[in-house]
Amino acid sequence: MPAAQSARASATKTDDTLLREVVEGLSQVHKQLPSKYFYDSAGSRYFDEICQLEEYYPYRTELAMLPGIADDLSHLIRDQRDVVEFGAGSLVKIRLLLQHLPQIKRLLPIDIAGDHLREAAAELRREFEHLEIVPIVADFTRQVELPDRNKVKKLGFFPGSTIGNFTPLQAVAFLDRARRSLGAGALLLIGVDTKKAPEILHRAYNDKLGVTAKFNRNILTHINREAGGDFDEDKFDHYAFYNPTQGRIEMHLISREQQVVTVEDYQFAFSKGENIHTENSHKYTPEEFLTLAAEAGWRGVRKWLDDEELFCVHLLQA
Ligand code: AVJ
Numbered sequence: 001m002p003a004a005q006s007a008r009a010s011a012t013k014t015d016d017t018l019l020r021e022v023v024e025g026l027s028q029v030h031k032q033l034p035s036k037y038f039y040d041s042a043g044s045r046y047f048d049e050i051c052q053l054e055e056y057y058p059y060r061t062e063l064a065m066l067p068g069i070a071d072d073l074s075h076l077i078r079d080q081r082d083v084v085e086f087g088a089g090s091l092v093k094i095r096l097l098l099q100h101l102p103q104i105k106r107l108l109p110i111d112i113a114g115d116h117l118r119e120a121a122a123e124l125r126r127e128f129e130h131l132e133i134v135p136i137v138a139d140f141t142r143q144v145e146l147p148d149r150n151k152v153k154k155l156g157f158f159p160g161s162t163i164g165n166f167t168p169l170q171a172v173a174f175l176d177r178a179r180r181s182l183g184a185g186a187l188l189l190i191g192v193d194t195k196k197a198p199e200i201l202h203r204a205y206n207d208k209l210g211v212t213a214k215f216n217r218n219i220l221t222h223i224n225r226e227a228g229g230d231f232d233e234d235k236f237d238h239y240a241f242y243n244p245t246q247g248r249i250e251m252h253l254i255s256r257e258q259q260v261v262t263v264e265d266y267q268f269a270f271s272k273g274e275n276i277h278t279e280n281s282h283k284y285t286p287e288e289f290l291t292l293a294a295e296a297g298w299r300g301v302r303k304w305l306d307d308e309e310l311f312c313v314h315l316l317q318a
Helices: 002-009 013-026 040-053 057-076 091-096 114-127 167-183 198-204 209-226 286-296
Strands: 082-086 103-112 154-158 187-193 236-243 248-255 259-263 266-269 275-282 299-305 311-317
Touching: 013 209, 013 259, 013 266, 013 299, 040 057, 040 114, 057 091, 057 187, 057 299, 082 091, 082 248, 091 103, 091 114, 091 154, 103 114, 154 167, 167 187, 167 275, 167 286, 209 236, 209 248, 236 311, 248 266, 286 299, 286 311
Parallel strands: 082 103, 082 154, 154 187
Antiparallel strands: 187 311, 236 248, 248 275, 259 266, 299 311
C-alpha cells in the first residue's frame, strides 16, 4: 500500500491524533467523527459560504449585534487586555470588536486549520498595524497554554455558538478549562444559539444550495488526505435534523449502499442506510446557558439578545 506508507512516513503528531480519533469514532457501534475535522482549508471555506446563506441566521444575527456589543464593552472594560479567540476561522467578527476597543493590544487567535489561520492573520495585520497578532494553531478541545497568563488580563472570545458542538457535559469541561487558561480576572464573550421553532433550525442546516451538505461530506475528503482513507463522498448523503429532546441539531452522513471503507490499515463496513454522526449543534435558552456556565465557575455580567431572540451573546466573568 504505497500511498498509505508515504502518508504514515510524513505523518506529524497531529496527523496521528487525527487517525487515532477517526479510527476510534468509526469503531463505535454508532459510528461518529469529531466535528473539528470539518475544518481543513476547504472546510473552513465551505463554512464561510454557509455564513453567507440566507437560511443560516446565526452568523448574520450575531454579526449585526457585535458593533453595539463592542460599544457597550468599551465602557465595561477599562484595563488593557489580550483577546483570545477560540476557533478564530477567518477572523471577520474580531474586526468589529477591535474597531471599538483600542485597549486591546494583542490578539491570540486559536484555530485547528493552520494554513487558513495564518492567511487570515496576515490579512488582519495589514488592517490593524499596531495590533500584535500571535496565531496559535491548536485544538481547543484540549488544554491550550497561553502567554502571560495572570500577567496580562484576558478577554476570551468564542463567537458563533461553536460551544454548541460540545455536549452540555463537554461544554462545562471546556468552559472550566478556558477559565483556567485565561487566568485571573478573565472575561469571556460567548455567542450561543437559542432554542426556537424547529422549522427555522431545520432550514439553517438544510440549505437549498446544498452548501451544508458539501461541508458535511468534506470531512470524508479531509480524512482521506490526512489519514490515508478511501471514502467516496458521493456514496454518503447529508442528513440533518433537530432533536428537541436533546435540544440540538444533529448532522449525519448516511451510506447510500453497502460498502467497505479503508482508513490506513483499518477497514470499516457500512450497511446501506448506516449513519456516521458528524456534528451536534446544541441550542440553549439564555437561562440554560448561564446555569451551565455557573457550573464551570463563570457568572453572567451581561447578555445581548437580538429582537427576534434568534441568538444570544453573553459576557461572563471568572
Ligand atoms: C460553527 C459549530 C457554530 O453548529 O451551526 C454550520 C457549524 N454546521 N452548519 C453550527 C455548522 C452546519 C456551526 N458552528
